[in-house]
Amino acid sequence: AGKLGAEPKEEGRGCEEADPARAMELAEAGAAGCSQAVHDQVVPTRNSSSRVIIHVDLDCFYAQVEMISNPELKDKPLGVQQKYLVVTCNYEARKLGVRKLMNVRDAKEKCPQLVLVNGEDLTRYREMSYKVTELLEEFSPVVERLGFDENFVDLTEIVEKKLQQLQSDELSEVTVSGHVYNNQCIGYKTAKRLEALGISSVHDLQTFSSKILEKELGISVAQRIQKLSFGEDNSPVTPSGPPQSFSEEDSFKKCSSEVEAKKKIEELLASLLKRISQDGRKPHTIRLVIRRYSSEKYCCRESRQCPIPSHVIQKLGAGNYDVMTPMVDILMKLFRNMVNVKMPFHLTLLSVCFCNLKALNTTKKGPMDYYLASSLSTTSCSGKRSFKIKDSHMEDI
């Protein structure tokens, strides 16, 4: 199955959204099978250059986590609320007309018995999400995450091993039934641009002039989506590994003073520091993101980022050093760089992001290390550059 085309987007068709245990059954079936059925027609064994990839998509993930935490919720219509939105809901609720991303007021109107739990804190969802990924990684290390509730697993090697074990008379008996996917064109912006070109179905895209498409969308996007329209996707399943960034955000109706903003930034930062200390790696870059109020249309985010000073990074992990104060200081500088606080302003979102994560330095301490570290900390090099310099010196030593 192609990676990007693999998910049927219509709801309510009883499509194969699965729990992890069922996913494992499917994986076993896939490993045993040597043929794929398309339109109920059995096609021969995959050839040596093709791959076997499973796509595991967890059903109404946040709602499931809540139902596991509190089984009393299991047989009730349940919605997970973030601000004034029901971001997802269980099937009881869907039967009664509640939809994803529905207004709380509309949802309550449709379904007065709806039970709501607050899902603004993603901690438990994030933890469960990584448990699922780690479970899948036991089968193959090649697991790519997409959001919190989807994983792609490349099972090619497992399948090949299984096929070698099977006797030839067993081979002919195994079949796996397939799935036929419907027309759907891709991301929002690209879909709009395609529509402007008169392309509204997969078939339209298949038959459209490659040259014109390349001129309109750029060669990279054009060639990729046109291959996708034929079900061809040679992109690898890229192991996600640990996250490359940690962020916390909060949205609100109005924030219009620096003091108010500072309070919110401090809250976001406190949560992030907890998370980062658990992770063990250290961020070398910090970013502040804002969203300004705008009465209509799509509202863009703005951001400012800077390297985290090395003396702050060092104090990040253990110890009771106050890392909040210097960090808040940096963030407020970034804030004033974006927002002219002498003028009236109206923000609707603040977000803090730690990125450019690096593993702890595992090199053994030598006699020169203290000298090298202190001399480098006084330079104005970027983190990347100074690490390169340090590494080369280490090799020399």
Next chain:
DNA sequence: TGGGGTTAT
């Protein structure tokens, strides 16, 4: 539209 994520430019 929330609260996250990734990659490309």
Next chain:
DNA sequence: ATAACCC
């Protein structure tokens, strides 16, 4: 730093 994409 932003824009596009994904959930």
